[in-house]
Amino acid sequence: MINVTIWNEFEHEKTDDEVKAIYPNGIHVALAEGMNGHGFAISTATLDQDEHGLTEEVLKSTDVLLWWGHQAHDRVNDEIVARVVKRVHEGMGLIVLHSGHFSKPFKALMGTSCDLKWREAGEQEIIWNVNPSHPIAEGVDSKLILEHEEMYGEFFDIPTPDELVFISNFEGGEVFRSGCTFRRGQGKIFYFRPGHETYPTYYNPEILKVITNAVKWAYPTSSPAPVYGNSQPIRELKIPVV
Amino acid sequence: MINVTIWNEFEHEKTDDEVKAIYPNGIHVALAEGMNGHGFAISTATLDQDEHGLTEEVLKSTDVLLWWGHQAHDRVNDEIVARVVKRVHEGMGLIVLHSGHFSKPFKALMGTSCDLKWREAGEQEIIWNVNPSHPIAEGVDSKLILEHEEMYGEFFDIPTPDELVFISNFEGGEVFRSGCTFRRGQGKIFYFRPGHETYPTYYNPEILKVITNAVKWAYPTSSPAPVYGNSQPIRELKIPVV
Amino acid sequence: MINVTIWNEFEHEKTDDEVKAIYPNGIHVALAEGMNGHGFAISTATLDQDEHGLTEEVLKSTDVLLWWGHQAHDRVNDEIVARVVKRVHEGMGLIVLHSGHFSKPFKALMGTSCDLKWREAGEQEIIWNVNPSHPIAEGVDSKLILEHEEMYGEFFDIPTPDELVFISNFEGGEVFRSGCTFRRGQGKIFYFRPGHETYPTYYNPEILKVITNAVKWAYPTSSPAPVYGNSQPIRELKIPVV
Amino acid sequence: MINVTIWNEFEHEKTDDEVKAIYPNGIHVALAEGMNGHGFAISTATLDQDEHGLTEEVLKSTDVLLWWGHQAHDRVNDEIVARVVKRVHEGMGLIVLHSGHFSKPFKALMGTSCDLKWREAGEQEIIWNVNPSHPIAEGVDSKLILEHEEMYGEFFDIPTPDELVFISNFEGGEVFRSGCTFRRGQGKIFYFRPGHETYPTYYNPEILKVITNAVKWAYPTSSPAPVYGNSQPIRELKIPVV
Numbered sequence: 001m002i003n004v005t006i007w008n009e010f011e012h013e014k015t016d017d018e019v020k021a022i023y024p025n026g027i028h029v030a031l032a033e034g035m036n037g038h039g040f041a042i043s044t045a046t047l048d049q050d051e052h053g054l055t056e057e058v059l060k061s062t063d064v065l066l067w068w069g070h071q072a073h074d075r076v077n078d079e080i081v082a083r084v085v086k087r088v089h090e091g092m093g094l095i096v097l098h099s100g101h102f103s104k105p106f107k108a109l110m111g112t113s114c115d116l117k118w119r120e121a122g123e124q125e126i127i128w129n130v131n132p133s134h135p136i137a138e139g140v141d142s143k144l145i146l147e148h149e150e151m152y153g154e155f156f157d158i159p160t161p162d163e164l165v166f167i168s169n170f171e172g173g174e175v176f177r178s179g180c181t182f183r184r185g186q187g188k189i190f191y192f193r194p195g196h197e198t199y200p201t202y203y204n205p206e207i208l209k210v211i212t213n214a215v216k217w218a219y220p221t222s223s224p225a226p227v228y229g230n231s232q233p234i235r236e237l238k239i240p241v242v
Numbered sequence: 243m244i245n246v247t248i249w250n251e252f253e254h255e256k257t258d259d260e261v262k263a264i265y266p267n268g269i270h271v272a273l274a275e276g277m278n279g280h281g282f283a284i285s286t287a288t289l290d291q292d293e294h295g296l297t298e299e300v301l302k303s304t305d306v307l308l309w310w311g312h313q314a315h316d317r318v319n320d321e322i323v324a325r326v327v328k329r330v331h332e333g334m335g336l337i338v339l340h341s342g343h344f345s346k347p348f349k350a351l352m353g354t355s356c357d358l359k360w361r362e363a364g365e366q367e368i369i370w371n372v373n374p375s376h377p378i379a380e381g382v383d384s385k386l387i388l389e390h391e392e393m394y395g396e397f398f399d400i401p402t403p404d405e406l407v408f409i410s411n412f413e414g415g416e417v418f419r420s421g422c423t424f425r426r427g428q429g430k431i432f433y434f435r436p437g438h439e440t441y442p443t444y445y446n447p448e449i450l451k452v453i454t455n456a457v458k459w460a461y462p463t464s465s466p467a468p469v470y471g472n473s474q475p476i477r478e479l480k481i482p483v484v
Numbered sequence: 485m486i487n488v489t490i491w492n493e494f495e496h497e498k499t500d501d502e503v504k505a506i507y508p509n510g511i512h513v514a515l516a517e518g519m520n521g522h523g524f525a526i527s528t529a530t531l532d533q534d535e536h537g538l539t540e541e542v543l544k545s546t547d548v549l550l551w552w553g554h555q556a557h558d559r560v561n562d563e564i565v566a567r568v569v570k571r572v573h574e575g576m577g578l579i580v581l582h583s584g585h586f587s588k589p590f591k592a593l594m595g596t597s598c599d600l601k602w603r604e605a606g607e608q609e610i611i612w613n614v615n616p617s618h619p620i621a622e623g624v625d626s627k628l629i630l631e632h633e634e635m636y637g638e639f640f641d642i643p644t645p646d647e648l649v650f651i652s653n654f655e656g657g658e659v660f661r662s663g664c665t666f667r668r669g670q671g672k673i674f675y676f677r678p679g680h681e682t683y684p685t686y687y688n689p690e691i692l693k694v695i696t697n698a699v700k701w702a703y704p705t706s707s708p709a710p711v712y713g714n715s716q717p718i719r720e721l722k723i724p725v726v
Numbered sequence: 727m728i729n730v731t732i733w734n735e736f737e738h739e740k741t742d743d744e745v746k747a748i749y750p751n752g753i754h755v756a757l758a759e760g761m762n763g764h765g766f767a768i769s770t771a772t773l774d775q776d777e778h779g780l781t782e783e784v785l786k787s788t789d790v791l792l793w794w795g796h797q798a799h800d801r802v803n804d805e806i807v808a809r810v811v812k813r814v815h816e817g818m819g820l821i822v823l824h825s826g827h828f829s830k831p832f833k834a835l836m837g838t839s840c841d842l843k844w845r846e847a848g849e850q851e852i853i854w855n856v857n858p859s860h861p862i863a864e865g866v867d868s869k870l871i872l873e874h875e876e877m878y879g880e881f882f883d884i885p886t887p888d889e890l891v892f893i894s895n896f897e898g899g900e901v902f903r904s905g906c907t908f909r910r911g912q913g914k915i916f917y918f919r920p921g922h923e924t925y926p927t928y929y930n931p932e933i934l935k936v937i938t939n940a941v942k943w944a945y946p947t948s949s950p951a952p953v954y955g956n957s958q959p960i961r962e963l964k965i966p967v968v
Contacts, residue, residue, distance in 0.1 A: 087821045089355060089399075089615065109353040112426050113331060117473040124480075125687045126899045128880045132707045133575065139706050142881060145718070151475075154854045154893065155468040155868060157331075157427055162402050162647075167893060167901045168882065169720065172475025175893045175901050178663060184354050185399055186617045222623050223616045226397040231359040233393075233414025234610060234629070235655065238366075308876060333859065342513045368657045368960060370638045374949045375817065375912045381948050384639060387960070396651065397626060405888075409651060409659045412593065413961065415610045417659050427860045449708045464865050465858045476871070477897065491764060573839060573883075588889040595835040596910050601957040607963075635959075639952040641815075641911055646886050656959025669840050669883055710881040716879075717898025722850075 002219050003041045005062040006031050007054065010046040010157035011068040012197045019197045027068050027195070028200060035181040040215065047072055052080050059083060060066045064218045066211070067100045070197065081105050089185030090225070093218025093225060095211065098195035101156075106191070110158055116176070117153030123148040123171040125194065127178055131165045134192060136179065136213045144206045150196035152176045158191070166210075179210070181217075186225070190214040244461050245283045247304040248273050248322040249296065251311040252288040254439045261439045269310050269437070273378060276450040282457065282478070289314055294322050301360060306335035306457045309342045310438065323347050327396040331427030331465070335460025337453060340437035343398075348433070351426045352400050358418070360394030367391040367436065369420055373407045378421065378432060378455045386448045392438035394418045408452075410435060421452070423459075428467070486703050487525045489546040490515050491538065493528040493553040496681045511552050511679070511686060518692040524699065531556055535625045536564050545565060548577035548702045550695070551584045554681065558588075565589050573669030574709070577702025579695060582679035585640075590675070593668045594642055600660070601637035607655040609633040609678065611662055615649045620663065620674060620697045628690045634658045634680035642675070650694075653678060662696070670705070674698040729767045732790040733780065735795040736772040740924045745923045753794050753921070753928060760934040766941065778806050780919055785809060790819035790941045793826045796923065809830050812813070815911030816951070817851050819944025821937065824921035825880075832917070835886050835910045842902070844877035849897040851875040853904055857891045860871065862905065862916060862939045870932045876922035878902045884917070892936075894906050894919060905936070907943075916940040 008028035012019040023030050028044040035042060043062075045053025047069075048159040059065070065084065069076070088094050088109060096106045101114045127144040153174030159182070160172050166179030178193035192210060195201045202208070250270035253259040265272050270286040277284060279312070285304075287295025287309075301307070307326065311318070330336050330351060330391040338348045343356045369386040371379050395416030401424070408421030420435035434452060437443045492512035496503040498576050519526060527546075529537025531553075543549070549568065553560070565588040570579050571660030572593060580590045585598045611628040612710040613621050643666070650663030662677035676694060679685045686692070734754035749756050754770040761768060769788075771779025773795075785791070791810065794800070814820050814835060822832045827840045829856040830866040853870040855863050875884045879900030885908070892905030904919035918936060928934070 085353075111327075111351040111371040113470075115468075115470040117470060119473050119475065121475065123475070124719070124899075126901075128901050129707070130880050130882075130901075130903065131667075132710060132881060132887075133667055133672055134703045135705060137707050139707060141708060142710060143718075151473070153473055154856050155470075155858060157468065157470070159401060160404050160425060160857075161891070163886070164890065167903075169895050169899055169901045171479055172476065173477045173850075173895055174473070175852075175854050175856075175895045177856065177893075183402060183615075183617055188617055205311055220954075221619060221621060223613070223615045223621050224625060226357075226399065226616060226626060228355075228357040228359060228397075228399070231361050231393070231395055231416070233361065233363065233365070234627075235413065235415045235608070237363055237413055295567050297733060366657075366961070367661075370659050371949070372638050372640075372659075372661065373644075374639060374952060375909055375914055375947045379947060379949050383950060384952060385960075396614050397616060398614075400875075402647070404614075405644070406648065409661075411657055411659045415608075415653055415654045417612050417614075419651075421615065425857075425859055430859055463859045463861060463863060465855070466867060467865050468858060468868060470719075476869075477850070569837075585794075593837040594813075595837040599952075599954040601954060603957050603959065605959065605963055607959070635957070637957055639954075641952065641954070643885060644888050644909060653965055655961065657961045658957070667886060710841075710883065712839075712841040712843060712883070714879075715845050715877070715879055715900075717845065717847065717849070719897065719899045721847055721897055 001002065001039060001041055002215060003058065003061055003063045004066065004215055005058060006042065006066040006219060008046055008095060009072045010048065011072050012033040012070065017213050019053065022200050027197065030202045031066065031165060034202060035212055038212050044090060050074060054084065059087045059092065062092055063220060064095065064215045066095045066097060067103055067105065068097045068195065069103045073103050076104050081108060088187035088189065091186035091220035093187060093220065094189045095214050095218060096189065098193060101191065109189060113157045116156045117174065119151040119172060119199045121151065122148040123151055126169045127166050128169065130167050131163060134163060134165050135217045136165050136210060138208055138213050140206065146201060146204065147192060148199050149201065152193055188218040190218060214228045243279060243283055244457060245303055245305045246308065246423060246457055247300060247309040248270055248284065248286045250286065250288055251314050252290065253314050254312065258297060261336060264442050269439065272444045273308065274394060276444060280454050284375050284390040289317060295319060296322050296326065298325065301329045301334065304334055305462060306337065306460045308337045309347065310339045310347055310437065311345045315345050318346050323350060330429035330431065333428035333456035333462035335429060335462065336429065337429045337456050337460060338433045340435060343433065351431060353398045358398045359416065363393065363414065364390040365393055368411045369408050370411065372409050373405060376407050377459045378452060380455050382448065382451055386437060388446065390441050390442060391436060391443065394435055428462065430460040432460060434449060485523060485525055486699060487545055487547045488550065488699055489527045489529055489542060489647060490550040493556045495531065495556050496554065506684050510587045511681065514686045515550065518686060519696055522696050523549035531559060535562060536539065538564050538568065540567065543571045543576065546576055547623065547704055548579065550579045550581060551587055552581045552679065553587045554583040557586055560588050565592060569593060572671035572673065575670035577704065578673045579698050579702060580673065580675045582677060584593045594671060596643060597641045600640045601658065603635040603656060605635065605656065606632040607635055610653045610655065611650050614651050615647060618647060618649050619701045620649050620694060622697050624690065624693055630678060630685060630688065632683050633678060633685065636677055672702040674702060727765060727767055728941060729787055729789045730792065730941055731784060732768065732770045732792040734770065734772050735797050735798045736774065738796065748926050753923065756928045760830055760928060761938055764938050768829055773801060778802060780810065782808050782809065785813045785818065788944060790821065790944045792821045792823060793829055793831065794823045794921065795829045796825040797885050799829050802830050807834060813836060814913035814915065817912035817946035819913060819946065820915045821940050821944060822915065822917045824919060827917065835915060838885060839883045842882045844902065845877040845898060848874040849877055849879065852895045853892050854895065857889060858891060861890050861943045862891050862936060864939050866932065872920060872927060872930065874925050875920055875927065878919055881889065912946065914944040916944060
């Protein structure tokens, strides 16, 4: 059983009629429903909850956290950000979606600006699988076509991903590293590009398959936590002559 | 002409007689002298200077910054740290030495704890070249032997390096990824393990050769700065039918 | 159910009394017994069998192939080698053990000499886990100690591994990238260093845990096979004006 | 002084009027002229010469070899292929251009099929720089636009590149990893996609800048050649008790 927490800023869906029409209960609920049937225990959390819904208890029992945010990144409390980052370091998986590229936890974990080019023109995105043997690509076709999406374009200011799984082609001419894995501490991170709030991307079964695969991939490994600090030698040392 | 700034915390050398005996003018001066003859324009900066010697002007004119710190990491002002990180993102090279693994700029750029095992026992370190065609290994032998060094052991909590150049074997039984490259924004970063303050490591010609090579490697590329934000299509878009 | 085929050259065990005493039925049988209890369907194959036991049928039904060879690499038929390489390209996992570094299939898949330093002196090897969140390190301790092993030392002439999971420290002073992953075509490859024929390494439960994890990791992904060749455009092209 | 040898199959230019019109003296001569002014000592070699122009002497004195081939890959002698691969292992740089992806030396060095999708429709290619601090991107703009090129599309069956420098967007909807680095033995390899014989791509100053940068990047490092084989311990071993 994988404990999944879906965090959503949940602002656009309350204030923008176009978004409300697509995600009436919020992106987090659409994702939770779409990820049904995989044996995940799914909870949701949103910005306006106490501690943004990410209490110590919630995070402690979360195996994989999904993160969608956009217009309210700066309203996420720094203490909660530090808590999320610490849990990733301890092994919690993190799936960062779309405009979450600019979220505080992702930027803190990357160490870069995470900036990019963008355009809201409803253009076609074709997402190509460039790592077909990767578990996140399990059962995924060679390409996914989204007829209308926001464009994200390179240069995407991230560290070189540990693994590149998807690259997008946009109708206007850009490319984007759309599916990227990173390891930070004991935690696995997957950034997945699609999901602008004005398009029904998170109802697309192929997109949901990728996210579901990513959750399974990001599940923490049960290795002993690394031990740091002052350490006794395993082999006898010669007495140093200084 | 490469403008190099060597930043040193410069504390041990003033308060500890053993260290003072090895580096009477400070590690920064030993490094500056040791890197002579390569056509670098070398300056130094230390913690106790105004703005730690790292004013906007100094950083702006620095191509590659070296960083040695140990016991006073927390006394480095956060504003200066942000300034260093920003300059790395803009393209300034950064060479982080030894206990600089725990410095604020390195941790901010890595997004991890940067923790490790350590032992001060003056044991033998053998540094193996595992990437002989890398420019940082230019003219460097297959192994470097340091008779007495502090031990650093895995797990070293860093992101997977872009390139692994050196791995150390310690007499007590540990291994360590001793020479690691990373790219963050437009800047190149090299972490190089050796250099505990109680050993004359920075007088070793092979160690100096590696550091000198790293400076040349980390010199900024003169590509145009990436452009981010709202972007016009290169190709004409079909009108989206939503 | 994962179909595993363990291929062993099976020469030392028949001609060398010391080896026979350790692996009376061959390394392949010791491995098969040691990997029991994980729900694998395990078969073995050896050099002296028809087609080295690796017929089209056997390989077609093999999900993950293990390979141990040493003194008879050149007696492996090139046609069988091509068959193994093709199956890896199609998705079959491959676990290459110890002296298998010099096997024909591994060299063909790497494109390098795969050469290294070695010493048969029964010295201590300490294998450090440098990628604790990797599935191959699942449940594996931070270090594995083998009191007596053959030494393998860097420079190990392989392409940069996709992922580095283990690094060994040898008593005599060397280091070695002991656990390395590679992807070739649709197939996943894991090279794992330990296992000289004169030591009981493959009875060590920790070593068996790593190999078992690697089998699970290398199981083929069920993505559609890539399509190559002449391809129709997805979007309408403007008529080119040459 | 960098000794560059440009190898060209030189078949299309002799038999196809359209190609002859663009490259009357062959692609190799166009490249040699275009790379003028960088202090390279440039020679050319072609398929129809004795030993394809790649004698032991020629290769021994070559620092960086460029390779363009297409319709006659199978006419390249296997002995010459082995010679080229061996020289790469020894440190010679190799720049593989366009349809050279299917050349024998490249396939032998990659260990994969190197297959891909393609389409000859004269469509627009936009090449994006995704690694702006890489020396191969030195002075190169964020994107290069080629109005008419052959399409190459993913999945491109290569090992994960050590570094990804360029990604292409094609008008028809595909993407391609267009600029990839690999290290094999002591040699550096750069694969660069553009350059179909029916388009004047190799007269494009930006394309020539990339190739010129790649030559400088691929120049051999002057480190001592690795030593392999039976090796004495650096530290005294305890006598093993078997």
